[in-house]
Amino acid sequence: MKLDIKICGLSTADAVDRAVERGATHIGFIFFEKSPRNIAPEIAGELADRVRSRAKIVAVTVDANDEDLDDIVSLLHPDILQLHGHETPERILHIKALYGLPVMKVFSVREATDLHRVDPFIGVADRFLFDAKAPKGSDLPGGNGVSFDWNLMASLDEGVNYMLSGGLNKDNVADAIASTRATGIDVSSGVESAPGLKDVGMIDAFFDAVADAKANKR
Numbered sequence: 001m002k003l004d005i006k007i008c009g010l011s012t013a014d015a016v017d018r019a020v021e022r023g024a025t026h027i028g029f030i031f032f033e034k035s036p037r038n039i040a041p042e043i044a045g046e047l048a049d050r051v052r053s054r055a056k057i058v059a060v061t062v063d064a065n066d067e068d069l070d071d072i073v074s075l076l077h078p079d080i081l082q083l084h085g086h087e088t089p090e091r092i093l094h095i096k097a098l099y100g101l102p103v104m105k106v107f108s109v110r111e112a113t114d115l116h117r118v119d120p121f122i123g124v125a126d127r128f129l130f131d132a133k134a135p136k137g138s139d140l141p142g143g144n145g146v147s148f149d150w151n152l153m154a155s156l157d158e159g160v161n162y163m164l165s166g167g168l169n170k171d172n173v174a175d176a177i178a179s180t181r182a183t184g185i186d187v188s189s190g191v192e193s194a195p196g197l198k199d200v201g202m203i204d205a206f207f208d209a210v211a212d213a214k215a216n217k218r
């Protein structure tokens with residue numbers, strides 16, 4: 001089974017190196033000022049250079065304007081733009097025309113009806129990421145370490161290619177893989193010892209758990 005693994009919100013060389021050594025197919029950098037994982041595009045670009053040919057570089061933005069996207073794209077040179085805000089299909093078409101990069105559009109989920117919001121984006125975004133809705137009072141649209149009911153994903157059209165995220169960690173990732181058709185999984189706070197602080201031991205434990213899950217699914 002081919003499963004993409006994205007480690008998101010990286011900000012140190014140690015964590016970038018370990019994630020990719022352990023098999024991360026995607027690494028994500030957060031460009032959102034309120035996030036403890038927010039990173040300057042220049043620094044993200046330097047970290048990405050360490051692993052560029054081995055993992056896809058994902059720029060995570062939230063309703064970013066063209067000026068900010070210009071900076072991010074020119075300094076990071078991402079492979080994928082992850083749009084984690086309220087971007088419309090029209091905005092996504094504009095961004096794709098500007099940069100010629102694949103777009104992964106994020107939807108937050110609490111109930112089955114949240115999944116229908118994807119319909120106008122099919123054929124517009126290249127891939128989808130389903131995350132949990134932010135808890136009340138959170139400043140962050142992602143990276144909150146909370147899960148949603150993965151059984152809801154069964155009602156999604158089978159043709160939709162998606163990554164799953166939201167509160168994944170070493171203890172629940174096997175269950176997430178077994179109970180959905182996700183072609184990728186994405187983790188951030190589940191491999192952190194404190195908000196924004198990635199922990200290489202926790203990255204190891206996460207990849208060990210994914211390896212066990214894949215072995216058991218064969």
Ligand SMILES: O=C(O)c1ccccc1NCC(=O)[C@H](O)[C@H](O)COP(=O)(O)O
Nearest residue numbers: 008035142143144145166167187188189
């Ligand atoms: O992680 C952040 O701080 C963040 C801030 C603003 C927008 C998106 C953000 N994270 C995006 C991600 O792809 C996270 O990996 C995803 O939300 C899962 O996070 P977690 O539940 O902590 O594993």
